[in-house]
Amino acid sequence: AQKITQTQPGMFVQEKEAVTLDCTYDTSDPSYGLFWYKQPSSGEMIFLIYQGSYDQQNATEGRYSLNFQKARKSANLVISASQLGDSAMYFCAMREGGQAGTALIFGKGTTLSVSS
Amino acid sequence: DSGVTQTPKHLITATGQRVTLRCSPRSGDLSVYWYQQSLDQGLQFLIQYYNGEERAKGNILERFSAQQFPDLHSELNLSSLELGDSALYFCASSPPLQFGGYTFGSGTRLTVV
Numbered sequence: 001a002q003k004i005t006q007t008q009p010g011m012f013v014q015e016k017e018a019v020t021l022d023c024t025y026d027t028s029d030p031s032y033g034l035f036w037y038k039q040p041s042s043g044e045m046i047f048l049i050y051q052g053s054y055d056q057q058n059a060t061e062g063r064y065s066l067n068f069q070k071a072r073k074s075a076n077l078v079i080s081a082s083q084l085g086d087s088a089m090y091f092c093a094m095r096e097g098g099q100a101g102t103a104l105i106f107g108k109g110t111t112l113s114v115s116s
Numbered sequence: 117d118s119g120v121t122q123t124p125k126h127l128i129t130a131t132g133q134r135v136t137l138r139c140s141p142r143s144g145d146l147s148v149y150w151y152q153q154s155l156d157q158g159l160q161f162l163i164q165y166y167n168g169e170e171r172a173k174g175n176i177l178e179r180f181s182a183q184q185f186p187d188l189h190s191e192l193n194l195s196s197l198e199l200g201d202s203a204l205y206f207c208a209s210s211p212p213l214q215f216g217g218y219t220f221g222s223g224t225r226l227t228v229v
Binding site for chain 2: 095
């Protein structure tokens with residue numbers, strides 16, 4: 001079974017609009033972490049935001065926020081006020097367990113295209 | 117510069133050949149992870165080393181192997197290369213803390229012809 005599911009292969013949004021990228025996860029471990037990364041066409045992986053399973057509040061980092069719904073096992077990324085530079089592939093990832101240094105498991109990604 | 121250094125950035129080689137990809141982790145990080153990203157795919161976890169020891173294995177082929185040296189740099193060896201091995205190979209590192217972040221290198225783009 002897929003541990004991380006991103007159901008939107010591609011999303012289109014206009015500049016200055018908000019967009020939500022979906023991510024659902026599957027784990028039986030009570031301790032886990034959820035991550036979002038951005039991969040522009042140049043290929044590098046850019047860390048955006050992190051949410052721990054025990055965090056009471058949704059994580060926010062500038063224009064990025066993570067809509068964490070634990071009961072639904074979803075961790076959607078919300079980008080407010082989209083910019084042309086936000087056009088990229090976005091990956092949701094999960095770290096299972098409380099041990100230090102556990103590998104991230106990635107979803108297949110969502111391609112976001114921002115138009116003017 | 118993310119602090120994780122991968123070399124080379126690009127590599128073109130023929131089928132059947134063997135290549136070595138190198139990764140230097142961020143200073144202080146003990147874990148090194150290797151990922152493979154094929155065209156239009158997510159990142160597939162290959163293998164993890166922690167302070168010189170193999171910690172976890174993912175979808176790593178038997179033709180592939182890795183090691184982490186005493187100075188903590190890591191090498192991924194790919195042998196008997198096939199066309200399907202063409203991909204972007206990422207190395208990431210993380211510190212020895214429970215909620216430490218993961219830092220990715222810029223990747224090695226391998227093309228097998």
